[in-house]
Amino acid sequence: MRDISTHIHPQTNLALHETLGPTIMMRGEGAYVYDDDGKQYLEGMSGLWCAALGMSEKRLADVATRQLNTLPYYQNFAHRSTEPAIELAERLLKVAPVAMSKVLFQSSGSEANDTAIKLVWYYFHAKGQTQKRKIITRHRGYHGTSIASASLTGLPHLHRDFNLPLDGFLHVTCPHFYREGLPGETEEAFSTRLAEELDQLIVAQGPETVGAFFAEPVMGTGGVIVPPADYFEKIQTVLRKHDVLLVADEVITGFGRTGNWWGSQTYAMKPDIVTCAKALTAAYMPLSALLISERVYQGMRAQSEKIGVFGHGYTYGAHPVACAVGVEALRIYEEDGIIDNVPALAARMQAAMAPLADHPLIGEVRGVGLMWAVELVRDKQSKEAFAPDMQFGLGVQNRAFERGLVCRSLGTGIALAPPLICTEEQIDEIVARFTQALNASLDAYSASGGI
Ligand code: PMP
Numbered sequence: 078m079r080d081i082s083t084h085i086h087p088q089t090n091l092a093l094h095e096t097l098g099p100t101i102m103m104r105g106e107g108a109y110v111y112d113d114d115g116k117q118y119l120e121g122m123s124g125l126w127c128a129a130l131g132m133s134e135k136r137l138a139d140v141a142t143r144q145l146n147t148l149p150y151y152q153n154f155a156h157r158s159t160e161p162a163i164e165l166a167e168r169l170l171k172v173a174p175v176a177m178s179k180v181l182f183q184s185s186g187s188e189a190n191d192t193a194i195k196l197v198w199y200y201f202h203a204k205g206q207t208q209k210r211k212i213i214t215r216h217r218g219y220h221g222t223s224i225a226s227a228s229l230t231g232l233p234h235l236h237r238d239f240n241l242p243l244d245g246f247l248h249v250t251c252p253h254f255y256r257e258g259l260p261g262e263t264e265e266a267f268s269t270r271l272a273e274e275l276d277q278l279i280v281a282q283g284p285e286t287v288g289a290f291f292a293e294p295v296m297g298t299g300g301v302i303v304p305p306a307d308y309f310e311k312i313q314t315v316l317r318k319h320d321v322l323l324v325a326d327e328v329i330t331g332f333g334r335t336g337n338w339w340g341s342q343t344y345a346m347k348p349d350i351v352t353c354a355k356a357l358t359a360a361y362m363p364l365s366a367l368l369i370s371e372r373v374y375q376g377m378r379a380q381s382e383k384i385g386v387f388g389h390g391y392t393y394g395a396h397p398v399a400c401a402v403g404v405e406a407l408r409i410y411e412e413d414g415i416i417d418n419v420p421a422l423a424a425r426m427q428a429a430m431a432p433l434a435d436h437p438l439i440g441e442v443r444g445v446g447l448m449w450a451v452e453l454v455r456d457k458q459s460k461e462a463f464a465p466d467m468q469f470g471l472g473v474q475n476r477a478f479e480r481g482l483v484c485r486s487l488g489t490g491i492a493l494a495p496p497l498i499c500t501e502e503q504i505d506e507i508v509a510r511f512t513q514a515l516n517a518s519l520d521a522y523s524a525s526g527g528i
Contacts, residue, residue, distance in 0.1 A: 105132020294340025
């Protein structure tokens, strides 16, 4: 009752919440969380794809406490700095997917992407190309929910009722071969067609008006959309041709999620700006970062010199407690071989997920590293999805929750993204509980005359 009468829940049916009420999580241990009845759940989504080191990494708690007791806050405006911010910037530049020049810290993924848009504009201002402002992203991409980052996002329910996207934010086809490939088309021909679509859009808009293309290496919230192997190579050829910057949104894919430190490495992306958050602190503190190339930095430097100030910044950007936690998280990823171990866990996950391709409800099993999804279909042959108002995916998600597994229904898919510290046995258990939830959903659907 206290929650219902006081607390608004994002991405939630607010009216339904008044009936259902909250599930209150009380504590966490490794890959598990426990609710206020003491019921245990395997956190198969790492929270919101972020708690990469699980729920009880003492080193992160200790370093936060130490920093809170030393210098709990300081700003980084006007030439001020802190040791944790400097060390985290150094560490990020060392592990960056391509040579990067500088790091700018913010607090959330939305803020990082919002800022990346501003940097694209600022950079082209510095070059005197003030018209180069339009931003292209993909349908089903997710980049946040601030006004500008929601405009980058390509999900209709985040636009409808808010009059978004803003002008100048354009969306191209999602690289999901299963849903968007044409009959008889190969994956290579599909990527070529998508690159041509991008080329035609830039030409139609006028290359002098297009500033950047934002892309998640693997789309997360759009349903774990793994692009064809050559997709980004072809897309980048088009971007280079028209001097359009590439911003890699690594908010989910950064720090091992795809099996390498960065999704940009997995998909041979050469971004001008990388945005990251979530696993940057393993979610123990809110923090995001932009890794900025020398080319973009030189533009920023020149423009700020001309104007006298780089006119951007947040009170909590480079928060020292968050940065101290980030430094420790990066140490753990490196020293404990957490990221090195992802390919082995990914192989286990792949082996466990593969048999689901034969499940009557599943049209496609897809994933890379430790981000996976199944595509729910009413009919395997025609690939017909369930009607959205059936909320079939939500039913599977709820049945999994009853069985002590957190997974996430996303559009026509259901996602799993376990913490990187999972054991192989826990991965098997996640997929086993997930399969039980699918089977229970199939039974209920059959009983209602569905199949
Ligand atoms: N980009 C991506 C790829 C994301 O997955 C998210 C969050 N799920 C964001 C940006 C936005 O991050 P935040 O919720 O921290 O604003």
